[in-house]
Amino acid sequence: MATAHGDTSAGTPQAKGPRRARGTATATPSRTPASAHDLDLLRQMLLIRRFEERCVELYSAAAIRGFVHLYIGEEAVAVGVHQALDERDAVVSTYREHGHALARGVPPEAVMAEMYGKTTGCSHGRGGSMHLFDAARRFYGGNAIVGGGLPLAAGLALADRMRGESRVTCCFFGDGAFAEGEFHETANLAALWGLPVLFVCENNLYAMGTALVREHAQTDLAMRAASYGMAAWAVDGMDVHAVEKAARGAVESVRAGNGPHFLEMRTYRFRAHSMYDPDRYRSKGEIEEWKRHDPVTGLADGMRASGLLDDAAMEALDHAVMEEIDRAVQTAEGAPEEAAEDLLLHVTGRHEEAPS
Numbered sequence: 001m002a003t004a005h006g007d008t009s010a011g012t013p014q015a016k017g018p019r020r021a022r023g024t025a026t027a028t029p030s031r032t033p034a035s036a037h038d039l040d041l042l043r044q045m046l047l048i049r050r051f052e053e054r055c056v057e058l059y060s061a062a063a064i065r066g067f068v069h070l071y072i073g074e075e076a077v078a079v080g081v082h083q084a085l086d087e088r089d090a091v092v093s094t095y096r097e098h099g100h101a102l103a104r105g106v107p108p109e110a111v112m113a114e115m116y117g118k119t120t121g122c123s124h125g126r127g128g129s130m131h132l133f134d135a136a137r138r139f140y141g142g143n144a145i146v147g148g149g150l151p152l153a154a155g156l157a158l159a160d161r162m163r164g165e166s167r168v169t170c171c172f173f174g175d176g177a178f179a180e181g182e183f184h185e186t187a188n189l190a191a192l193w194g195l196p197v198l199f200v201c202e203n204n205l206y207a208m209g210t211a212l213v214r215e216h217a218q219t220d221l222a223m224r225a226a227s228y229g230m231a232a233w234a235v236d237g238m239d240v241h242a243v244e245k246a247a248r249g250a251v252e253s254v255r256a257g258n259g260p261h262f263l264e265m266r267t268y269r270f271r272a273h274s275m276y277d278p279d280r281y282r283s284k285g286e287i288e289e290w291k292r293h294d295p296v297t298g299l300a301d302g303m304r305a306s307g308l309l310d311d312a313a314m315e316a317l318d319h320a321v322m323e324e325i326d327r328a329v330q331t332a333e334g335a336p337e338e339a340a341e342d343l344l345l346h347v348t349g350r351h352e353e354a355p356s
């Protein structure tokens with residue numbers, strides 16, 4: 001079965017990483033005690049999971065519309081990477097960005113209202129699922145264009161460096177971006193100019209219905225990134241601890257002035273590409289196999305085994321998360337639509353009617 005990351009064995013995640021290709025990176029330990037930190041990681045991943053499950057329900061009820069791309073299965077990447085970033089840093093994302101926005105701290109109310117197209121949404125209802133944006137949190141957007149965020153990330157990083165700021169720009173993108181010139185152009189310039197960018201490639205093995213192995217002669221993406229002269233690792237993207245450790249090391253090194261770093265997160269989406277995708281290009285068996293590496297249950301099981309979590313605590317956590325989402329839905333439903341007379345606000349170009 002030609003499904004696994006970078007090889008042709010069964011579709012299981014490879015815990016290869018982090019693999020050092022060049023440069024130095026050491027992990028900074030988290031400052032909170034292990035149990036509290038793990039509980040927080042679990043809460044954040046559960047929030048993303050439950051938020052999106054609610055989105056599926058709302059979509060089926062036609063309460064929210066448009067394109068919706070679910071991140072379910074990939075939560076460890078957003079949550080783990082965000083442990084290494086702080087307020088001064090910038091984040092650039094893709095159209096599969098609900099998880100990135102929530103992990104960045106964009107309030108669930110603001111994300112849900114955006115799903116509803118309401119004025120209280122984080123993009124004032126004008127972006128929807130694919131265009132979440134929060135300048136105050138330096139979350140520079142979802143982006144409907146595959147690879148479209150990459151040059152923006154390089155530009156943000158260049159601006160920060162020219163201003164003498166000690167900031168990192170973290171750019172999330174999919175394996176599909178490796179087929180875009182924008183990735184190769186950005187990787188080259190970022191390495192050439194030593195820009196403070198953390199490239200986070202979410203390699204979930206598919207670009208829509210096209211498997212990585214059917215599209216790329218060389219499927220080891222970390223190796224390809226390293227060929228541009230930047231430090232690159234492959235990481236088990238289903239393990240939030242592995243993600244956090246790799247991200248902390250990489251961010252520390254980027255901030256220290258060692259130029260861009262690249263993390264290939266080996267992950268998998270449990271749901272279809274989007275709400276419109278019948279998902280016929282992969283087997284049920286492959287999906288089930290990957291679900292055995294579910295990042296949420298994986299962390300919860302590990303915590304149970306170490307005595308850090310029991311059924312009551314898990315139930316309480318889930319309940320609190322669901323309540324938060326209920327509140328977000330209620331607020332979004334009660335929020336106003338944009339007034340018709342405001343529709344041309346922020347429109348920069350306008351087609352004038354031809355004189356009769």
Ligand SMILES: Cc1ncc(C[n+]2csc(CCOP(=O)(O)OP(=O)(O)O)c2C)c(N)n1
Pocket residue numbers: 096144145146173174175176177202204206207208273
């Ligand atoms: C430039 C461009 N080409 C094609 C598309 C259509 N398209 C939308 S999603 C997608 C697949 C991208 O896959 P990947 O980057 O691996 O991200 P994933 O959906 O797996 O998270 C494609 C080809 C697009 N949005 N932009």
Ligand SMILES: [Mg+2]
Pocket residue numbers: 174175176202203204205206207208
């Ligand atoms: Mg992909």
